Amino acid sequence: MRSPELLTPRLHTGWGLVLILSLAAFPVASAEPSEDDPSDQAGALEEGDDPELGDDLGAEFDLLEEEAVIFSAAKHEQTISDSPSTITVVTREEVANTHCLSVACLLRQVPEIEVRQLRSGNHAVGARALVTELNDKVQLLIDGREFNAEAFGMPMWQSLPIHLEDIERIEIVRGPGSALYGANAHSLVVSITTRREDGGAEVFVASGEHERTSAHMRAGTRLGSWRLNISAGLEEGANRLLPDLSDLQMQRIRAMAEVESSLGTSGLQIGVVHHEGDFYTNLAPMVLHNTWLASAMLNHKADWWKAHVWFGVDKTDLEIMLPLEVRLSGLGSYVKLGTMPDRVDVLSTTLDAEYQADFQPWTGNHLLGGANYRWLTYLSDDNDPSTVNQHRVGVFLQDEQRLWDQLLLTLGVRLDYNSITPLTFSPRAAVVWRFVPSQALRLSFGQAFRKPSFLNTSFHVVGVEGSVLTPSFGDFIQRSIGNENLDNERITAFELGYRGRFLNGAITLEGDGFFNMYRDIIEIEYLVQFDAFGLPDLEDSRLRFRNTGAGINTAGGSLAVTWRYRKMLRVQANYTYRYSWYVTEPLTSAVSGRKAGDRMEWEPAHLANAAVHYLAPFGLRVGISAHARSSFDKAWTVDGSLLGTQTMVHNPANLFFSGYLSYRMEQDDRWLEAGVRALDIFDHRFRDGTSVIRFDGVDMGSQVMSRRVVLFLRGGI
Numbered sequence: 001m002r003s004p005e006l007l008t009p010r011l012h013t014g015w016g017l018v019l020i021l022s023l024a025a026f027p028v029a030s031a032e033p034s035e036d037d038p039s040d041q042a043g044a045l046e047e048g049d050d051p052e053l054g055d056d057l058g059a060e061f062d063l064l065e066e067e068a069v070i071f072s073a074a075k076h077e078q079t080i081s082d083s084p085s086t087i088t089v090v091t092r093e094e095v096a097n098t099h100c101l102s103v104a105c106l107l108r109q110v111p112e113i114e115v116r117q118l119r120s121g122n123h124a125v126g127a128r129a130l131v132t133e134l135n136d137k138v139q140l141l142i143d144g145r146e147f148n149a150e151a152f153g154m155p156m157w158q159s160l161p162i163h164l165e166d167i168e169r170i171e172i173v174r175g176p177g178s179a180l181y182g183a184n185a186h187s188l189v190v191s192i193t194t195r196r197e198d199g200g201a202e203v204f205v206a207s208g209e210h211e212r213t214s215a216h217m218r219a220g221t222r223l224g225s226w227r228l229n230i231s232a233g234l235e236e237g238a239n240r241l242l243p244d245l246s247d248l249q250m251q252r253i254r255a256m257a258e259v260e261s262s263l264g265t266s267g268l269q270i271g272v273v274h275h276e277g278d279f280y281t282n283l284a285p286m287v288l289h290n291t292w293l294a295s296a297m298l299n300h301k302a303d304w305w306k307a308h309v310w311f312g313v314d315k316t317d318l319e320i321m322l323p324l325e326v327r328l329s330g331l332g333s334y335v336k337l338g339t340m341p342d343r344v345d346v347l348s349t350t351l352d353a354e355y356q357a358d359f360q361p362w363t364g365n366h367l368l369g370g371a372n373y374r375w376l377t378y379l380s381d382d383n384d385p386s387t388v389n390q391h392r393v394g395v396f397l398q399d400e401q402r403l404w405d406q407l408l409l410t411l412g413v414r415l416d417y418n419s420i421t422p423l424t425f426s427p428r429a430a431v432v433w434r435f436v437p438s439q440a441l442r443l444s445f446g447q448a449f450r451k452p453s454f455l456n457t458s459f460h461v462v463g464v465e466g467s468v469l470t471p472s473f474g475d476f477i478q479r480s481i482g483n484e485n486l487d488n489e490r491i492t493a494f495e496l497g498y499r500g501r502f503l504n505g506a507i508t509l510e511g512d513g514f515f516n517m518y519r520d521i522i523e524i525e526y527l528v529q530f531d532a533f534g535l536p537d538l539e540d541s542r543l544r545f546r547n548t549g550a551g552i553n554t555a556g557g558s559l560a561v562t563w564r565y566r567k568m569l570r571v572q573a574n575y576t577y578r579y580s581w582y583v584t585e586p587l588t589s590a591v592s593g594r595k596a597g598d599r600m601e602w603e604p605a606h607l608a609n610a611a612v613h614y615l616a617p618f619g620l621r622v623g624i625s626a627h628a629r630s631s632f633d634k635a636w637t638v639d640g641s642l643l644g645t646q647t648m649v650h651n652p653a654n655l656f657f658s659g660y661l662s663y664r665m666e667q668d669d670r671w672l673e674a675g676v677r678a679l680d681i682f683d684h685r686f687r688d689g690t691s692v693i694r695f696d697g698v699d700m701g702s703q704v705m706s707r708r709v710v711l712f713l714r715g716g717i
Contacts, residue, residue, distance in 0.1 A: 072141070072171040072191035074398065074410065075180050076358055076368060081440045084410040084430030085177070086112070086497050086512050088560075090170040092195075097613055097621055099658040099677045101164065101206065101214055101235075101710065104157040107190065108627060109609045111558040111574040112174050112512065116688040118702050120210065120237050121158040121248030122279040124689075127174045127188035129554040129580050129603060130518055133282045133689065133701070137186040137450055137489070139177065143194055143269065145297050145310050148184055150376050151348050153453030155190075158279065159293055161254045161271035163216040163233050165204045165714070168195045175514070176448030176493050178426035179412045182372060182394045183451035186491055187516075196229060196258070198222035200669075201717055204233075206677070208710030211238035227258045237277075250275040264302035271295050281455070282524060283481070284322040284642075285698060289343065291316040305357040311350065318344040323696055324464070324473065326643045328534040334695060337536070337643070338473035341463035344382040348454070351375045364402035371395045384460040384478055392418040392451075398428075408432040416449075420457055421488045424449050439500035446495075449488040456522055456545045458482045469535060476538040483545045492517040506564055513557035520547040523587055528643045536643050543642070550583040552600055568615050576607040588635040591646045601648070602690075606630040619666075621675070624659035633690065636701065640694030649701075654686040662712075672715035683707035 073083040080087065088110045100106050104123035108115040114131045116124040124135035131137075140147045140155035142162060149156045170192050177185030197220030206214040216233030230253075237248035254271040273293040278285055297310035324338040356370035374392040398412035410430040417423050430444035459482040466473035498511040525546045529537040556578030563571045580600040588594065592601055611625035631653045637644035662675020680686070683706055691701030 070171055071193075072173050072189060074400065075356065076366065081434060081499055082408050082432055084408075084428070084432065084442070084444055085446075086174040086442075086495060086514075088172045088174075090172070092168050095164055095167050095170070097615065097623060097660065097662075098164075099623070099625065099660045099679060101212070101677065102157065103160065103164070103167075103170070103190075103192070105679070106164075106170065107172065109572075109574075109611060109625060110172050111510070111560045111609075112514075112556075112576045112607075113172065113188070114603070114607060114629075116702060117705055118280040118689060119247050119278055120212075120703070120705070120708070121235075121277055123157045125155070125157065125188070125190075128514060128516060128556065129578055129600075130187070130521065130552065131603065133280055136184070136453065138188040138190060139181055139185040141181075141189065141191040143192070143297075144299065144308060145269070145295070146184075146352070149314060149348075150350060151314065151346060151378060151454045152281070153184065153450065153455065156275075156279075156293075158235075158248060158277065159250060159273050159275045159291070161252050161273050161293070161295075162192070162194060163204065163214075163218075163231065163252075165202060165216050165218060166194050166231050166254070168193045174512075175444070175495055176426070176428065176446035176491055178416070178424075178448035179414045179428035179446060180396055180398065182396075182414060182416050182426075183392065183418065183424075183449060183488075186448050186450040186489065194256075196220065196227060196256070198227060202714065203716070204712065204714040206710045206712035209708050211236065212708060212710055213237070214710070214712075225260045229256045230254070248277045250277070264300055264306075266300045267298070269295075269297045269299075278321075280701070284320055285700070286321060287319040289317040289319060304359065305355070307353075307355045309351075309353045311352075314346075314348045314350075316346050318346055320344060320461075321698065322642060323694075324477075324642060325695070326536060326641055327639060327695070334641075335469055335535070336467045337470045338464050338466045338477065341382060341461070344461060345380055346383075347379040349377045366400040367398070369395075369397040378454050378458065382461060382463055383458070384462050385458070388454060388458045390419050392416065406434050408434075418451055420484075421451060421486070424488055438502070438505075440498070442495070442497040442499075444495045444497070445493070447490065447492050449490050450522075451488055452486040452522060452545070454482075456482065457484050457486055470538065472538055476541070476543075480543040481545065486522060486545060487520050487547050489522050489547075490519045492519070508562045510560045511557065512559075514555070516554040517551070518554065519551040520549070521551045522546070523548050525587060526646065541643070548584075548587055552580050553583055554578055554580040568617065570613040571611070572613075573610040574608070578603070578605060588646070591635045592633070592648055601633040602635075604629040604632045604653075619664040621662045621664060621673075622660065624657060624681075626655065626657050628655040629653065634701075636690065636692045638692070640692045640698070640700035649690045649692055651687055651690040651702075654684065656680045656684040656686055657682060670715070670717050672713070674713045675711075677710050677712060679708040680706060 068080045069077050070080050070087060071077055073085040073087045090106055104115055104125055107113050107125055112128050114126055118124055118133060124133050126137050136153035147155055173189040177189040181189055199221050201219035204216045213236040218231035220229040232253040235248055235250045252273045256269045258265055258267040275291045276289055278287045292315045295310060295312035297308055299308035320340055322340055325334040325336050327334050352374045354372040359367045361367055372394045376390040378388040380386060394414055394416040396414035401409045403409060412428045414426045426447050428446040432440055432442045434440040460478050462478055464474040464477040494515045496513045500509045522545050525542055525544050527542040529540040531537045558576040560574035582594055582596050582598055584596050586594050608628045613623040615621050631651060633648045633650050635646050636649045638647050658679045659681055660677045662673050664673040685704055685706045687702045687704055689702030691699050694700045
């Protein structure tokens with residue numbers, strides 16, 4: 001077995017040869033920014049920048065920040081200062097100039113967002129509080145299509161049908177989002193808009209440490225009223241602790257066609273992803289074998305209405321890396337309780353349809369409403385029941401009224417019904433006061449919910465064979481884990497936000513305070529009883545998901561500042577603080593000693609980020625960022641076994657640095673950029689979450705993350 005400490009930098013010969021030949025063949029030319037530079041799109045800088053950089057570029061600068069147009073916070077276009085929710089926009093410029101190779105990595109730099117990298121290709125993402133390995137309190141949208149895996153309730157960040165090179169912008173909406181987006185928009189909505197080109201082609205390749213390889217191509221063309229785009233690529237990476245297992249092996253292809261007519265714009269998107277690799281839940285490490293995710297979406301947008309229909313199929317062979325052994329008290333040895341089946345085959349399908357209409361009944365008023373229907377199926381011969389069907393219906397209504405010129409009032413509500421939990425009511429209200437043109441205050445209230453996933457309610461593995469000592473263990477596992485009587489997880493949130501621009505737009509200052517009440521939280525109930533021989537008493541033991549009653553409260557806030565100097569320099573910093581406490585005694589009280597009123601121990605209280613980006617006029621691009629968080633603790637079984645004795649595990653504070661360096665050359669309509677991206681430059685070797693080493697040597701929890709340096713080359717015509 002290779003230790004993480006012994007892994008050395010490795011550049012695949014094929015990509016290295018491509019890099020060298022491309023640089024040698026490309027004629028050196030001036031690197032002044034061009035109109036076709038993808039990093040110059042989507043409003044990269046603020047107003048007030050130096051006009052010497054060009055009239056077109058100056059006009060582009062005037063678009064950003066106060067006048068930037070967003071969509072996700074209110075489901076229609078509005079300026080960012082009028083947003084009823086806390087929102088951050090990641091532009092094309094920021095996506096193109098980064099040390100990251102994944103969307104989850106980009107989100108780490110956003111205020112109030114916590115990212116836990118559990119495996120090198122597996123992330124958990126959440127906002128404000130209650131971020132866990134299940135990664136299930138965030139809704140991910142790509143061009144309006146939800147990309148949460150309903151089987152687990154989480155976005156599969158490592159299996160997206162898009163590469164960073166496909167992204168035009170990302171809108172990150174913090175706080176409750178169910179009033180517009182329904183189930184799973186619990187604490188965070190991440191909405192990605194992809195690029196649409198009328199012509200040209202681009203290629204991106206990267207390779208480096210830990211056998212990390214990324215290759216991607218995209219092309220677009222315009223044929224009359226039709227716009228066609230296609231992209232395809234692959235990602236690969238080695239597992240740090242299991243050298244015979246690739247923790248990331250993924251291929252993707254995506255095609256999009258749009259046509260404009262007098263009736264509006266119609267589109268078709270098709271995407272297919274093949275993925276293999278490991279990921280982690282709070283139950284055990286799992287390996288996805290021969291996983292396929294395919295989807296197709298039809299959409300139409302007219303002047304005052306829009307609609308979409310999409311169908312998705314997810315198929316996987318799931319290997320649950322869970323040796324069913326327990327340590328006998330007093331003997332110091334392990335006994336086998338049973339044997340897991342080699343694979344659990346799961347097939348799930350989703351059919352989703354949504355309609356939305358927008359009206360302006362009078363000046364200053366914007367009224368929108370719509371309806372959504374979703375039909376979900378889960379099919380597995382390795383589960384009891386083997387077939388599960390769910391139906392979801394939601395209707396929503398939102399009204400905005402501008403009062404005088406300074407005040408904007410937003411009121412909204414959504415009703416959701418699904419076949420496993422009761423009718424759910426999700427209201428929202430917000431008032432934005434622009435007391436001067438460049439500064440605004442926002443006061444908002446909202447409620448949201450997360451629907452229990454298939455894993456929470458219906459995961460009952462069949463085929464587990466008990467041992468001679470515990471012949472009924474298979475029956476115990478079959479009736480464990482899933483709980484059909486779960487309710488929705490709920491959140492009630494109050495927010496006070498501020499946004500201001502100073503020095504003619506060169507400085508943006510944002511502040512946010514929040515108070516969240518989390519109720520009916522779903523956690524694993526871990527109650528193990530032992531008999532006189534030290535074996536688990538399976539009749540009186542429980543291992544299942546359950547709602548924890550009154551739940552947890554959180555109070556906190558964030559402060560973020562951005563300073564821009566012309567096109568060349570961007571400096572950013574943000575800090576988040578949160579204090580969460582138990583309203584009632586937690587499930588882990590016997591281990592942690594916590595009681596009602598005590599602080600919640602399993603999240604860091606402090607998160608901080610800082611970054612400096614420099615884009616020189618002669619083609620040099622360089623950036624460095626710092627990420628810090630405080631310590632936290634979590635309850636784990638001592639040896640990582642399924643039914644072992646639990647204890648509290650400490651995860652210390654960490655601070656690590658990342659960065660990038662590249663050089664860009666241009667000639668006519670062609671451009672080429674070569675550089676290096678590095679995560680954890682100084683090889684700090686950190687864990688994003690707590691972990692114990694299981695008795696068989698496998699990490700239960702978060703793996704050690706170490707430096708990852710990759711060389712990259714990208715270009716376009």
